[in-house]
Amino acid sequence: MQVYKAPLRDMRFVLHELHNSAAHVAEIGQPDVAEELIDSILEEAGKFATDILLPLNASGDEEGCRYENGVVRTPKGFIEAYKKFCEGGWGALASDPAYGGQGLPEIVGKMVEEMQCSANLSFGLYPGLTHGATLALQGHGTDELKQAYLPKMIDGTWSGTMCLTEPQCGTDLGLMRTKAVPQEDGSYRISGAKIFISAGEHDLTENIVHLVLARLPDAPKGIKGVSMFLVPKFLPTEDGRPGARNGVTCTAIEHKMGLKASATTQLYFDEAVGWLVGEPNKGMRAMFTMMNAERLSVGIQGLGVAETAYQSAAFYAKDRIQGRALAGARYPDRAADPIIVHPDVRRSLMTIRAYVEGCRALSGWVATALDLETKAADPVRRQEAEDFVAIMTPVVKALFTDLGFELSSMALQVYGGHGYIRDHGMEQLVRDARICMIYEGANGIQALDLVGRKMPAHMGRFLRGFFHPVQAFIEENAADPKVLPLAKSFAALQQATAHIATVSLKDPEEAGAAATDYLRMFGLVALGYMWARAAKVAAEKLPAANGDAGFYQAKLTTAQFFADRLLPQTSALWSSIKAGKASMMALEDAAF
Amino acid sequence: MAEMFTKVAVIGSGVMGCGIAAQIANAGVRVLLLDILPREGSNRRAVAEGAIAKALKTDPAPFMSAAAARLIEAGNIEDDLARVAECDWIVEVVVERLDIKQTLYRRLEAVRRPGTPISSNTSTIPLSQLTEGLPERFTRDFMITHFFNPPRYMRLMELVTGPHTDATLADKIALFCDVALGKSVVNCKDSPGFIANRLGVFWMTGAVTQTIEHGLTIEEADAVMGRPFGVPKTGVFGLMDLVGLDLMPHVNASMAGALPENDEFHAINRDIPIIGRLIETGYTGRKGKGGFYRLNKTGGKRVKETLDFATGEYRPERRAELPELVAAGRDLRALMSAPGRVGAYAWAVMGHTMAYAAKLIPEATDEIVAIDEAMRLGYNWKHGPFELIDMVGADWLIERLHAEGFAVPPMLQRAAGRSFYRVQNGIRQQLGQDGEYTDIVRPHGILMLEDIKLAAKPVLKNGSASVWDIGDGVLCFEFTSKSNSLDEQIMALLGKTIALVKKEYKALVIYNEGSNFSVGANLGLALFAANIAAWMQVESLIATGQEMMQKLKYAPFPVVSAPSGMALGGGCEFLLHSDAVQAHAETYAGLVECGVGLLPGWGGCKEMLGRWASDPKMPKGPMPAPAKVFEMVSTAKVAKSAAEAREMLVLRPSDRVTMNRYRLLADAKRRALELAADYKAPEPREIVLPGPSGRVALNQAVAGFAKLGMATTHDVVVSGELATVLTGGDTDIIDTVKEGKILDLERESFMRLLRTPGTLARIEHMLETGKPLRN
Known part of the structure; x- marks a missing residue:
């Protein structure tokens, strides 16, 4: 059975104790977002997730979306839940107040997102895409477009999509064919086919706003000839209501491994009316605003699913009795001991827990940078934050989603055969989590982005935002033996970074061969750093903790587990990286 | 070794004359620089004196030091001509008019010491004409020494001797130009334009006319002609802007007048009306309002613009995007064979320039190595034309010229089936006119x-x-x-x-x-x-x-x-x-190092301190040396x-x-x-340094500059660390400081600076833009 209650204590720990939310909100000019306010928002969001979204998760998966004659119906209960979602203002949390948003910091927004992903990933996709689309529109759209669309999208009346993929172009968007023809009135006519469009058609909102990538007639070949257009399902009337149907139709929905309550559509644009967003041929720039935000959100999807998997597995491990503890019966009065007594079950639970809490702490760190890059007063701080987001985006996206799948599979294993059958909902988590490794840039591409683009940029400047604070922390705590494992793995990461930077100058394939291992290594060290800091905070708080001693003690223990059992993987990864591409690339293509 | 001259007379103090005088002075040799009387004023040496004063302000500097300028004595040809008798060599650099030059030669003949070599820097008048009607004792001592502009920096000197020139004298001048003036001397025959300009003008003229012919933009033409062929990245049009557009019609007319009717130059040389219009309106190149390129500063903005041959108007500069260049890579043959206008242009200009170079044997010289050296040093080409032919293959070039009905010069024909250069037993050899390879012999005393x-x-x-x-x-x-x-x-x-x-x-x-x-x-x-x-x-x-x-x-x-x-x-x-x-x-x-927010960390501070501390001209005490080094290093001099x-x-x-x-x-x-x-x-050196009090003094000076806006925030940080190192850190004024201590200070300060964001930003900026960041 899927068990989920928002991990509020841990979220508060991450926000207030680890990342000092009070200092953070002061720096971004929002001192009124006090700890109490944040806590009450998290609490309400937690209730919404558990009470409204979680119950629809398994049923939505069972029922799926239905397609009939161009219309897509979401599973039972989604329309009502979405209505409550909008009424609660959950979609407008971190949006710009100028267009009706609440303007709350991303550090709060990302925690709420995590809860929604934990409770119901399919549902979360609808408002999630809308949020991404508002960011792109806000960053690059004309005032006219912004006024006409943003308020309705932010309050959830209208939803958004991003239309990139076409049958012949996935990762390589330079192959795009959809075309846009300029009209005398300044609008464009968009024609072409798009596939894999999440939330491209559904019955939750009165209108759907597509952000579509297409080519202008005189566009240069390849990725430098792609522009972004806003194409609404219904053309708004003068008073802003949905008017005439635009030339975009849903021709089918995909039948997928998981995420069944989310409509993945094929869209056909036939001379659909659209407007340019951003500059001609600079569509990728506009899209990247959205994609960077989306990639972090997708990372959080992985984290969210893993949290539910953890809670469900922990519940089952304490509930299910089977066999006896290896060192002798722990519950002699019962027919058998609960399986949580077994080291291997413990291994699974501790592993999931250590990763999940580490990822939450890391997403909190990245979220502070999301706030700082737009809201810090000092332009130097803004630039530093932007650099940091640039380097951490591929790490968070790929690491969190790889873990989301690995950990939910590990949680399923705790259930044994009961995990494999549908009744307990564990196999749904595995299926749902799998897509996160693929969409918004497959994880292999994230790794390439990290080593090929982000690492060498400005002679490694993006790396600074990560490496400097970690090095400083290690230097400050050189006397603390608990920091040693981090120091060791960090030194290996430095070596691996310098190694890849050097070898890839001569042979880009070496960078490609090292990329995935390097990203994981980077991610492990990042989590190791979060855990080392968390342990430090916990150790400081423990002596004076009243009712919270158990929480801090568990933090310290889990930190130790991470350092003992998970962080050492960095050594193996560094060995793999050093081995280079030779054996990977040696076989002739025909030998496969 | 070269017999050093003690004094040289340079007559004519224009840009070239003054530049040659400066380079002779740079070699430590006295110069008598003469020019005509000024039109007005009482200072009869004003013309030459003015030229020297101007040269002292010119950038790039003709003089290597201020001391060199003091070796030049200014004079005029009315009062001081007889003083050429004091000189070991007379260089004539007056206006390019035969009558004026000959009149001067006759006057010199009366006053010079017999046997003193005389040379002209003419670039357009044949030696045979210059010496016509002059006595044999003059022609025996006479030759052409053709320097390139600017004489200090251009390493080529073309030496032309006549049938009567005393070979010993010519060798003496060649050796002086080589050893004392640092020139690579290329012997040329007395033919129009000698070597470098003969070929260079042919190449430039072809490049311009073919650009128009093939409909390339100026940026495209420079992109094709520049990097791929190892020509300075200014390309042809950038180069013409540099030397001055107004020169082109004169040079071309003079070349056309001097060359025989069947010379290929006539086929590519034509009047280009737009260039005439540019010159008339003051667009003579960088010295004027601009040339093929210009910087449009109207409206407070600085916009780089380029001339559009099609419209005759300027338009914003457009970077050339030529897939042909990417496709060809370093393969020049592929570039010259590429279908379309780019390949056609590359061939039309360079293919014919290569062929023309071969034709200059034996007209201008007997050795291919002379032509290659002249183009490398006179036009800054990375490879000479014969080296380029070896790159594309002589057979390919011959075949293509044949196929298109052009004549194949005999020297090129000789390379059929082989190359112009080869390496035999570890020695580079060149193909001669007899079809045999001979070792290329460097002048005596050269080791490369x-x-x-x-x-x-x-x-x-x-x-x-x-x-x-x-x-x-x-x-x-x-x-x-x-x-x-x-x-x-x-x-x-x-x-x-x-x-x-x-x-x-x-x-x-x-x-x-x-x-x-x-x-x-x-x-x-x-x-x-x-x-x-x-x-x-x-x-x-x-x-x-x-x-x-x-x-x-x-x-x-x-x-x-x-x-x-x-x-x-x-x-x-x-x-x-x-x-x-x-x-x-x-x-x-x-x-x-301070320019990138660092300081010398490999003993540079230590060595400079030692040198200035032991300089006998420095005042006594521990402070003057650090102060002097600080001044130089903190400003990255x-x-x-x-x-x-x-x-x-x-x-x-x-x-x-x-x-x-x-x-x-x-x-x-x-x-x-x-x-x-x-x-x-x-022996290891120990020095006395002022310690903290000295550091405070240096820091105060920097603080003063900062107040005046002459030092930036990060300058203060960087020079603060430099001051610490140069004054010996916490050393006591009564102790001596060992080298090791200064090295430790250098290392510690270097590492502290490297950790500052200001320094990291400076390094990044320098690497990405090539310019220092003033943060």
């Missing part, structure tokens, strides 16, 4: 690594450096890294080299044939290491460098550094730790010549200067062997 490499393997080698045996027990350490930047590998190989020389050799020379000796430490690596907080790695590189520099200095054998071009930062520190420096005159040395480096004490009085780039290695080797004869390693 380039030649040694043809016949030998390096004694030691890694990815960033090589070591060569240059004979007589001397090893040569060569940097081979990108821009000769200094890295771990160089230090590692240096360690091995020192051990090897100690065991088996007599001396070490540090030298290379790159355009710059070294631009300093590899900043890209340092920045990347800093960005990933690999502080230990950086610190160990600093420590290793310091250790190597100390080893170099105290090695039991002499070390001679022989720089040319830039020797900056770590490159300069190599010079400072050598027993002797044999510097090319065009050496630009300095400790520039670079010497603009070896002579200036001497003034900065980067070179010591005992260090020597070589004028000719080709002679540098031989001179350095000779110096190393001299030192090896009775070598004793130097």
Whole structure:
């Protein structure tokens, strides 16, 4: 059975104790977002997730979306839940107040997102895409477009999509064919086919706003000839209501491994009316605003699913009795001991827990940078934050989603055969989590982005935002033996970074061969750093903790587990990286 | 060796005359610079004096030092002409008019010492005409010495002798120009335009007319003609803007008038009305309002614009995007064969220029190597035309000329089935007119690594450096890294080299044939290491460098550094730790680390302090030396010549200067062997430094500059660390400071600076833009 209650204590720990939310909100000019306010928002969001979204998760998966004659119906209960979602203002949390948003910091927004992903990933996709689309529109759209669309999208009346993929172009968007023809009135006519469009058609909102990538007639070949257009399902009337149907139709929905309550559509644009967003041929720039935000959100999807998997597995491990503890019966009065007594079950639970809490702490760190890059007063701080987001985006996206799948599979294993059958909902988590490794840039591409683009940029400047604070922390705590494992793995990461930077100058394939291992290594060290800091905070708080001693003690223990059992993987990864591409690339293509 | 002249007369003080006079003065030889009387005013030397004053303000500077300018004495041809009798050589650089030149020659004939060589710098008048009607005692002493503009920097000198010219005299002038003035002397026949301009004008004219013909934009033409063919990236149009558009019609008319009717030049030379219009409206190039390119400053903005041949108007500069260039890569044959206008253009210009070069044998010279050298040094081509033909293949060129109905010059035909150059038994050979290959023989006393490499393997080698045996027990350490930047590998190989020389050799020379000796430490690596907080790695590189520099200095054998071009930062520190420096005159040395927010960390501070502290001209006390070094290092001062480096004490009085780039290695080797004869390693030096009170004084001075807006926020941080090092840190004024202590201070301050965001931003900015960041 899927068990989920928002991990509020841990979220508060991450926000207030680890990342000092009070200092953070002061720096971004929002001192009124006090700890109490944040806590009450998290609490309400937690209730919404558990009470409204979680119950629809398994049923939505069972029922799926239905397609009939161009219309897509979401599973039972989604329309009502979405209505409550909008009424609660959950979609407008971190949006710009100028267009009706609440303007709350991303550090709060990302925690709420995590809860929604934990409770119901399919549902979360609808408002999630809308949020991404508002960011792109806000960053690059004309005032006219912004006024006409943003308020309705932010309050959830209208939803958004991003239309990139076409049958012949996935990762390589330079192959795009959809075309846009300029009209005398300044609008464009968009024609072409798009596939894999999440939330491209559904019955939750009165209108759907597509952000579509297409080519202008005189566009240069390849990725430098792609522009972004806003194409609404219904053309708004003068008073802003949905008017005439635009030339975009849903021709089918995909039948997928998981995420069944989310409509993945094929869209056909036939001379659909659209407007340019951003500059001609600079569509990728506009899209990247959205994609960077989306990639972090997708990372959080992985984290969210893993949290539910953890809670469900922990519940089952304490509930299910089977066999006896290896060192002798722990519950002699019962027919058998609960399986949580077994080291291997413990291994699974501790592993999931250590990763999940580490990822939450890391997403909190990245979220502070999301706030700082737009809201810090000092332009130097803004630039530093932007650099940091640039380097951490591929790490968070790929690491969190790889873990989301690995950990939910590990949680399923705790259930044994009961995990494999549908009744307990564990196999749904595995299926749902799998897509996160693929969409918004497959994880292999994230790794390439990290080593090929982000690492060498400005002679490694993006790396600074990560490496400097970690090095400083290690230097400050050189006397603390608990920091040693981090120091060791960090030194290996430095070596691996310098190694890849050097070898890839001569042979880009070496960078490609090292990329995935390097990203994981980077991610492990990042989590190791979060855990080392968390342990430090916990150790400081423990002596004076009243009712919270158990929480801090568990933090310290889990930190130790991470350092003992998970962080050492960095050594193996560094060995793999050093081995280079030779054996990977040696076989002739025909030998496969 | 060259018999040094004690005084040379230069008549005519225009840009070329004054430039030649300056270069002679740069060689330490007195000059009598004469010009006509001024039209007005009472100062009868005003014309030549004015020219010298102007030259002192010209950039790039014709003079290597202010002292050189003082070797020139100004005069006029009415009062002072008789004083040419004091001179060992008379150079005529007056206006290009035969009657004026001949009148001058006749007047000179009356006053000069008999047997004094006279030469003209003419570029357009044949020697036969210049000497027509003059007595044999004049023609025997007469020749053409054709320098290129600017004479200090252009290494080519074309020497033309007549049938009566005394060969001994010509050799004497050639040797003086070679050894004293640093020129590469190319012997030419008395034919129009000699070599470089004959071919250069043909090439430029073709490049312009064919651009119009094939409908290329100016940017496209320069992109095709520039980098791919190893021509300076200014390309043709950029070059014409530089030399002046107004010159082109004159030069072309003179060339057209002088060349026989069947010369190919006539086929490509035509009147280009738009150039006439540009000249008329003041668009004469960079000296005027602009040329083919201009900077439009209207409306407060600075917009780079380019002339559009189609409209005759200027439009914003557009970067050329030519897939043909990408596709061809380094394959010139592929470029010249590419379908479409780009390939057609490349062929039309370069194919015909190559053929024309072959035709200049035997018209302009008998040796292909003379033509290649003239184009390399006179037009800064990376490869001469015959080297280019070898790259595309003589057979291919012949075939294509045939196919298109063009004549194939006999010299080109001779290369059919083979190449113009080859290497035989480790010696480079050239194809002669008899169809035989002969060794290319360098003038006496020249030693080149380039030649040694043809016949030998390096004694030691890694990815960033090589070591060569240059004979007589001397090893040569060569940097081979990108821009000769200094890295771990160089230090590692240096360690091995020192051990090897100690065991088996007599001396070490540090030298290379790159355009710059070294631009300093590899900043890209340092920045990347800093960005990933690999502080230990950086610190160990600093420590290793310091250790190597100390080893170099105290090695039991002499070390001679022989720089040319830039020797900056770590490159300069190599010079400072050598027993002797044999510097090319065009050496630009300095400790520039502060420009990127760092300070000299390989002993540069230590050595400069030692030099200034022991300079007899300095006032007594511990403060003057640090103050002097602080002034130079904090402002990242670079010497603009070896002579200036001497003034900065980067070179010591005992260090020597070589004028000719080709002679540098031989001179350095000779110096190393001299030192090896009775070598004793130097004694470690201890100096007295002022300590904290001195630091406070230097910091106050910087604070004052900061207040005036002359020092930036980060300048204050950087110079604060520099002040700490130069004043000896916490040392007490009554103690002496050992070298090791200063090195520790250098290293600590360097590491502190590298951790500041201001320094990281400076390094990044320098690497990405090539310009210093003033943060």
